[in-house]
Every structure is written in C-alpha cells, then in structure tokens.
C-alpha cells in the first residue's frame with residue numbers, strides 16, 4: 001500500500017497544479033492558460049492557432065550588427081539569424097540557412113523595435129469639425145489607421161498599444177498587419193474607451209459616442225452592470241486589453257476591472273486626482289498620463305507594481321497650443337512644471353514607466369520627432385540614453401504583457417527589430433535614422449521607406465496557359 005503513496009501524492013500534486021493554472025494563471029494574464037506546447041496567437045488574447053499561422057517563409061541573416069539587445073547589456077558585435085517569425089541564433093559567424101536573405105548591417109546598430117504604449121490609430125483628424133473632416137464612419141476610421149501605420153513603421157515603432165479607436169476598425173487593422181497584407185507595427189488594441197456619461201472624451205468636441213453610435217471610439221456606460229457589458233463588448237470584438245477613463249463611481253470601476261481580469265485582460269486608465277486612487281483600489285494594471293494624484297496614490301502604484309505611461313509629449317503640444325481649455329470633464333491645472341514634477345515623483349517612487357505618445361488628431365505627422373521627444377522627456381527625468389531605450393523596448397513589452405515574446409533580441413523571441421544608422425544608445429537623436437524595420441520576420445521598411453512583402457501569385461483554379 002505504502003509504495004503507491006508517492007504515485008498518489010504525485011497525482012494529487014498534479015491535480016493541484018492543474019487547478020492552480022485554471023482558469024487563469026494570473027487574474028490579468030492569459031499567457032499561462034496553455035501547456036507551453038500549444039501554439040497561441042502573438043497577442044494578449046493567446047488564442048490557440050494552427051502552427052505556422054501568419055509566419056512568413058524563409059530566413060534572414062543580418063551580419064556585422066552593432067547589437068543593442070534591449071536587456072540593458074552594452075552594445076556588442078554579432079550576427080543575427082531569423083527563421084520564419086523568430087530569432088533563432090545570435091552569434092558571430094556560422095552558416096546561413098539555405099536561401100536566406102543576407103543583410104549587411106555594416107556596423108550599424110541593430111536593436112529591438114520601439115514600442116508605443118499609447119496610440120489612437122483611428123481618431124478623427126480634427127475635433128469639432130462637421131462633415132468629412134470629422135468622419136466617424138468605420139471606413140474613414142480604417143483608412144486613417146492604415147495611413148498612420150506607415151508613420152509609426154518608418155519611425156522604427158514595431159508595436160503599438162492602441163488605447164481607444166472606432167468600433168471594429170483597430171481589430172481589422174490588427175489582423176491585416178498580422179497576416180502581412182499591409183505593412184505596419186503589431187497592434188494591441190483596447191477597442192472603445194469606456195467612460196461614465198459626460199466623462200473624458202464625451203464633451204468639448206462633438207464626438208459621437210456608443211451605445212447611441214455603436215461604432216464610435218468612446219463608449220459611455222452607466223452603472224456597474226453596464227461597465228461590465230462594455231468590457232464584454234470590447235472582448236467580443238477582439239480586445240487585447242481594456243481602457244477606462246474618469247469619471248466613474250467606485251462600483252463602476254470595480255466592476256469593469258473585475259470583469260476584465262476574469263477574462264484575462266489587463267486594464268489601463270486615463271484619470272486624474274481622486275479617480276486615479278479609485279482605479280488603483282479597483283486593481284488597474286497601469287495609469288496613463290502625468291495628471292495630478294496624491295503622494296499616497298504614487299506610493300500605492302509603486303507598492304502594487306502598477307505601471308505608468310506618462311505621455312508627456314501630448315501635454316507639451318497642448319501647452320504649446322495654448323493649454324487645456326474648454327473641458328468640463330478634466331479638472332486640473334496643467335503646466336510644464338506640473339507634469340514633470342509628477343514624472344519625477346513616479347520615478348523616485350520606483351514606478352515602472354513606459355513610452356507612449358498619444359498622438360491624436362494629425363500629430364502623427366510629427367513622427368519620428370514626437371517619439372524621440374518622449375525619450376528626451378525621459379532623459380530630462382534622469383534616464384540615461386540606454387535606459388531610455390530599454391524603457392522604449394523591454395519595459396514597454398513588460399507593461400504590455402508581451403515580454404515573453406517581445407522587447408529584447410534573444411533567440412526564441414519574435415523578430416521585431418530595427419537597423420539604425422548611428423548609435424542611439426549614445427545619442428537618442430540617432431533614432432531619426434531608421435533604415436530597416438522587421439516585424440515578425442517580415443521586412444516592412446527598407447531604406448527608411450515602408451515596403452510591402454513580395455506578392456505571391458497563387459495558382460488559379462483555371463488557366464489556358466500551358467506553363
């Protein structure tokens with residue numbers, strides 16, 4: 001009898017660990033749902049997929065790279081081998097896979113692709129204007145997004161966390177990029193911004209909102225059940241994460257965060273003052289913007305590991321344009337001193353901080369300077385150049401929840417990388433010289449210009465040609 005006990009105990013332990021894995025390894029993380037062998041989608045939804053889905057054919061070898069791998073290590077000379085969508089080898093020399101495209105970096109810097117944690121790919125070009133200029137249709141939204149993807153791609157940005165866009169448009173754009181049909185960065189999309197009636201994003205500029213306009217970029221929700229429903233609608237459409245904004249009641253934000261976490265989605269919030277404290281008590285995973293909050297709230301963020309995406313750059317643009325005026329949903333004063341004082345407090349408390357640009361209206365036309373400006377802002381907070389680049393890559397992947405596949409250049413990781421004609425880890429201004437961009441093993445930018453992968457002609461069901 002005794003000899004069976006170890007086996008029984010082992011079986012019991014297995015059952016316990018299987019239970020611990022179910023239904024979610026962590027309340028805001030779907031990555032531990034599977035056995036490690038099941039192939040899952042390269043997004044935050046981690047849906048089981050047929051092996052090879054969205055994986056390009058062939059291999060690429062990059063020789064003579066000055067490799068800044070995003071781990072925090074100093075740059076070194078290396079060759080990189082990419083097979084399919086992954087980095088398979090980092091070493092000097094060695095044999096190239098048969099038929100591989102050979103790229104000579106010639107000593108230029110190869111580094112992980114940049115991550116922008118705060119975008120709105122489909123927002124209208126201008127607020128408060130009638131007619132086509134403020135087109136809220138799905139067609140207009142998708143076309144605007146497709147145009148903007150190029151600006152991000154040519155700036156060396158290989159992943160964007162889209163924290164509010166119109167209806168289905170961000171999810172359709174995401175799928176087209178993932179399949180290689182259009183060139184752009186990976187898209188991790190929140191879908192609609194969820195906010196209380198009259199909250200941020202619903203007034204001051206005549207924006208259509210859901211549920212009256214189901215395809216809008218903003219969803220007004222009333223009461224805890226409706227906040228849960230708004231989370232579920234985004235999840236059903238394809239959301240990778242959930243974005244909330246003030247104002248809300250404690251019950252409403254609790255319900256939304258609880259629902260999102262049960263579905264395995266992270267939650268980020270755009271809020272100020274007391275609302276940020278309420279969102280933190282509800283258990284959000286990150287807080288956007290450098291808006292006012294108490295010292296106690298900053299301490300709580302550090303203690304609970306809640307990240308910050310400070311997005312200084314849009315506030316600098318707003319201040320340069322005359323200030324944050326006319327809004328009844330936002331109650332704070334804004335100045336260059338106030339936003340950097342908040343940034344300094346967050347950094348001093350040890351809060352993890354990532355790079356987001358929040359380029360609304362037509363501000364994407366300011367790329368790549370807009371992204372580099374946010375790195376300059378991190379330098380102003382005391383980050384060294386390499387530290388700012390790590391914030392833009394490895395930390396960005398951590399805040400996303402994709403650090404098992406993105407953010408650093410290491411064998412086994414997805415091949416998202418850029419070649420820069422300079423040394424951005426010494427001078428971040430060199431990021432203006434992005435020559436080549438690879439996303440998931442596909443070259444999407446060559447010589448600084450967006451490019452499509454080669455067109456593959458498929459055999460027609462009938463053809464008179466004898467060839």
Ligand SMILES: [Zn+2]
Nearest residue numbers: 118120163358
């Ligand atoms: Zn925003």
